[in-house]
Amino acid sequence: MAPHDIPIKQILRPLKKLIGRQRDxxxxxxxxTLRGSRLFTIVGTVGVGKTQFALQVASALQSSFxxxxxxxxxxxxxxxxxxxxxILHALGITEVPSSxxxxxxCSFLHKTQMLLLLDTFEHLRPAASFFPRILDACPGITILVTSRAGLKVRGEQQFPLSPLDLPNFTQKYDPEVLAHNPAVALFLACTRTHLPQFQLTAENVYPIVQxxxxxxxxxxxIELAATTGMQLFPPRMLLKYLEQHPLHILVNEEQDIPERQRTWSKTIDRSYSLLQPQEQRLFRRLAIFSGGATLExxxxxxxxxxxxxxHILQELAVLTNHRLVISPSEGPTDLSHFRMLQVIRAYGRKCIDVEGETNAIVQAYTAYFLHLAKEIEPQLIGAAQLQGLDILEQEQNNFRAVFTWLVECNEIENALELAAALWRFWSYRGYVSEGYQQIKQLLKRCQDExxxxxxxxxxSYAAALLAFFQLHTAAMKxxxxxxxxxxxxxxxxxxxxVALNAMGFCELLQGHDENVKTYYEESFPILQEMGDRWHLAEAYALVAREAQAQGNYVRARxxxxxxxxxxxxxxxxxxxVQALDFLGQIICHLKEYETALHMYKEKSLTALELGEKLLIATSLEEVGAIATIIGQETWAAILLGAGEALREISWGLISDADQRRVDxxxxxxxxxxNxxxxxxxxxxxxxxxxxQALLASSLETSLQQKTDSIPLSAPDTSYHLSMYPDQLTxxxxxxxxxxxxGLTDKEIAERLCISPxxxxxxxxxxxxxxxVSTRSAATRYAVERKLI
Incomplete structure (x- = not known):
């Protein structure tokens, strides 16, 4: 058969429109178009849509062949x-016994200009060794392959196909905008195959995005969840079911689809079966980690x-090559953790159960993170604080999973140890409510024996401090x-x-100034004896607050x-930062504004090192207030402008006291x-x-000489617990x-682990x-003030 007589099997066009892939x-x-290769491999994890993408690409390239x-x-x-x-059979070429x-x-294709599309190749990769020889012998041939793993042969150009883009979770849940997001658009299109009138609304947009x-x-x-799940449940219930039983709901009963795509489990089965036993073992070990794991x-x-x-490193390379694991190099922010997508991790968890490894792995997993939290705890009040907080932040999802395991196993003592080690992290990084609820529930379950x-x-000490940050002073006491x-x-x-210090502070909060001395007089000698400088500094600050309450500002200073x-x-x-803040407040009261200015500038620069936007914004505004007092109006305006811009990228939050200062x-x-x-x-x-704003004092060209008029009131730099409008907690x-x-009272209660x-x-x-008096008015309030 001559080459030009070869009956070509034309590409099968996708029956469905490919959604969300135009940019890819x-x-x-x-x-x-660059023509740098004639062997292309579309690689991607299970279920990423390699086949449909390849068909679409091949259709677009037909005119080139x-x-x-x-x-x-x-x-x-x-x-x-x-x-x-x-391949010979697909081309209609008869095998030649002597060759x-x-x-x-090669003899039939060497003068042919054709695209060969080979779909689902991951289990046949040894055969890829023939491809370079085919391409050398047939200059008009281009090979396009889909595979979960790269072929690793000469001349290969891989094209990684990533999952569909997800919504940016900092944006508002606007149905009209989110309907155009690729992942959401695909969900809607699949849902409408059996619910033609289905629409994205303000009520269902949140669960669908989730x-x-x-x-x-x-x-x-997404297709499995939309086609099967949406026939059974409304979005909120489907989300809850997916979180609990993802492998049960992700099924497809359409008769004409490949067997491997009928259930999510079957889709991953092949990838798992291609792994060596030691690689399968690592896959199962990694599946226990809720937030991924570092190599260490x-x-x-x-x-x-x-x-x-x-051989963990080599085995990780195999898992990432098979796109079962996301390597740190693929993550936009986390540069240390190997991670799994949730639905792949769910399959891995099933494999752990099948192998009977759950108890041993969970015990090792929880023991590691309890050790990590206790190891980092002392760093949270020292020079290595930021590094420690960052490590704990990266492991937050793992810590949440550890709490779940410990409670399920009734290991309340270990759970309480973990909570006591994490309370500073929770308070410093904005997880106060979550941490307080966790430790409060654990203490309720705690029995003396x-x-x-x-x-x-x-x-109990940790719970007291978290209660303070929640403004629950009675519970704190x-x-x-x-x-x-x-x-x-x-x-x-x-x-x-240490607890005595906290009790003295609690007495101050409750206005019992006369009781404070009792606590610090007892704590001072113990802390001095033990050389605990941090808590000794805290005790000095406690006595200073007592002196302030008594009007003795010189002693407080x-x-x-x-x-x-x-x-x-x-x-x-x-x-x-807190010490400079308090000292600056006292020095302002003593009207030593130049000295106070240095205090607040140092506070601002230290806040910059911490990187907390709201704290930085407040510090800039405080420096601006002092700058106005001493006649540096231009610099003050610059500082307040910089603070305002910073707040706008931090949800626009400002406490009433800070707003009064700015006004x-x-x-x-x-x-x-003017x-x-x-x-x-x-x-x-x-x-x-x-x-730049802090260093702009040299630009000052005061528009008016300093006068002896009554100055602007000194900034109220006392510690403000509420950064939300209208004194909301x-x-x-x-x-x-x-x-x-759009959640009901019952759904809110479930989400926050409280009662309706x-x-x-x-x-x-x-x-x-x-x-306000209605839910709709409250919703409007939240939207207008950028609380969502």
Whole structure:
């Protein structure tokens, strides 16, 4: 048969429109146009849509190949030795007994200009060794392959196909906008195949976005969830079911689809079966990690399980090549963790159960993260604080999973130890509500015979401090009383002294200034004896607050200067910020504004090192207030402009006290410069980085000489717990956000692990604060103030 007589099997066009892949198609066509290779492999994880993408690409390339496109589906071929025979058969070429299949194929194709599309090749990769020889002998041939793993042969150009883009979770849940997101658009299109009238609405947009995110943007998983799941459940129920039983719901009953795509489990079965036993073992080990794992963490897990770990790196390379694991190099932010998509991890968890490994792996997993939390805990009040917080932040999902395992196994003592080690992390990184609920529930479950007194003492102290951040001073006092009693019982003098400090602060909060002395007089000698500089600095600050309450600002200043020296020796930046803040407030009261300015500038620069936007914004505004007092109006306007810009990228949050300070400074500036000048300088500040704004004092060209008039009131730099409008607490904002997303009281209660009655009680307090009486008005309030 002559080459030009070869009956070409034309490409099969996709029956469905390919959604969300236009940009990927354009990228591939650009790559093809460069003509740098004639062997292309579309690689991607299970269910990412490689086949449909390849068909679409091949259709777009047909005009480039005069002799056409031949598509060969290889999912049912299991012997790699038969691949060349399958290609010959697809082309209609008769095998020649005296020649090898390779020789026969090359002799017929050497003058042909054709695209060969070989679909589902991952289980036949040894046969790829023939491809370079085919391409050398046949200059008009281009080969396009789909495979879950690269072929690793000469001349191969891989094209990684990623899951569909997911919505940006910092944006509003606007149905009209999100309907155009690729993952959401695919979900809607698949749902409408059996529910033609289905629409994206304000009520269902949140769960649908979360469904797409939970499925990792994988087209096949989204199609299965939409076609089967949406026939059974509304979006909210489907999301809940997917979170609990993803492998049960991800099925397809259409009769004409390949067997491997009928269920999600069957889709992954082939990839798992292609792995060597040791690679399968690593796949199962990695599946236990909710937030992924570093190489060091995996090695530690193997060691705890008594397993050899010599070849973990090579095995990880195989798993990433098969696109079962996402390597750190593929992540946009996390540069240390190997991760799995949730639906792949669910399959891995099933494999753990099948192998009977669950108990051993869970014990090793929980032991590792309990050790990690306790190891990092001391760093959270020292110079290595930021590094420690960052490590804990990266492992937050793993810690959540560990709590779930420990509670399910009734290991309450270990769970309380973990909570007591993490309370500073929760308070510093904005997880106060979550942490407080966790530790409160654990203490409720705690029975004397189950948990040692030492662990209960430390956990009660942690609960007290978290209660403080939630403005629950009564609960704070109860927990501290329990903690002090338990520390006395076990003879832990250091823990007892630390709790005494906290109790003294609690008395101040409740206005019982006369009781404070009792606590610090007892804690001071213990802390001095033990050389605990951090808590000794805290005790000095406590006495300073007592002196402030008594109007003795000179003594308060002396005590705070001693406290600041100690805390700088320790190197805790956050505590340095708080000490500078308090000292600046006292010095302002003494009207030493130049000195106070240096305090607040140092506070701002330290806040920059911490990287917390709201804290930086507040610090800039405080410096601006002092700058106005000493006649540096231009610099003040720059600082407030920079602070305003920073708040806008931090949800626009500002406490009432901070807002009053800004308004007060603005009023003073308007009295000293015209509106046009103020607007221009303010805009310059908005365009600056915080550090540039702080260093802009040299630009000062004061529009008016300093006068002896009564100055602007000194900034109120006392610690503000609420950064939300109308004095809403963090818990109230959480509830308001969920309400605005369309959740019922019962659903809010489930999400926050509280009772519907508690939710209703919160709403009864929220409505008067924000001056509304209906859910729709509360939703509008949340949207207008950018709380969602």
């Amino acid at each position: 198609i354009e990228r591939f066509l650009e790559l093809f 005069p002799d056409g496109v031949c598509t060969i589906f290889l999912d049912s071929l299991f012997d790699h030795n038969l691949v060349l025979s399958a 090898s299949d390779l020789e026969t194929l 469904i797409c995110a939970h499925l990792g943007g994988l087209p096949l998983a 963490t995996l090695e530690d897990l193997y060691e705890r399980l008594g397993e050899k770990r010599h 189950m948990v040692s007194a030492a662990v209960r003492a430390k956990a 109860e927990y501290l009383q329990a903690s002090l009693k338990l520390y006395r019982e076990v003879g832990d003098r250091h823990g007892y002294a 002396t005590l705070l200067e001693q406290s600041l020296v100690l805390i700088k020796e320790v190197g805790d930046r956050r505590a340095i 007060d400074v603005k009023m003073q500036l308007r009295a000293k410069m 509106e046009e000048t103020l607007t221009r300088i303010w805009a310059q500040g908005r365009a600056m980085t915080p550090k 963090q818990r109230q904002v959480e509830i308001l956000r969920l309400l605005a997303e 009655r508690t939710v209703n009680a919160h709403l009864n307090k929220i409505y008067p604060k924000i001056h």
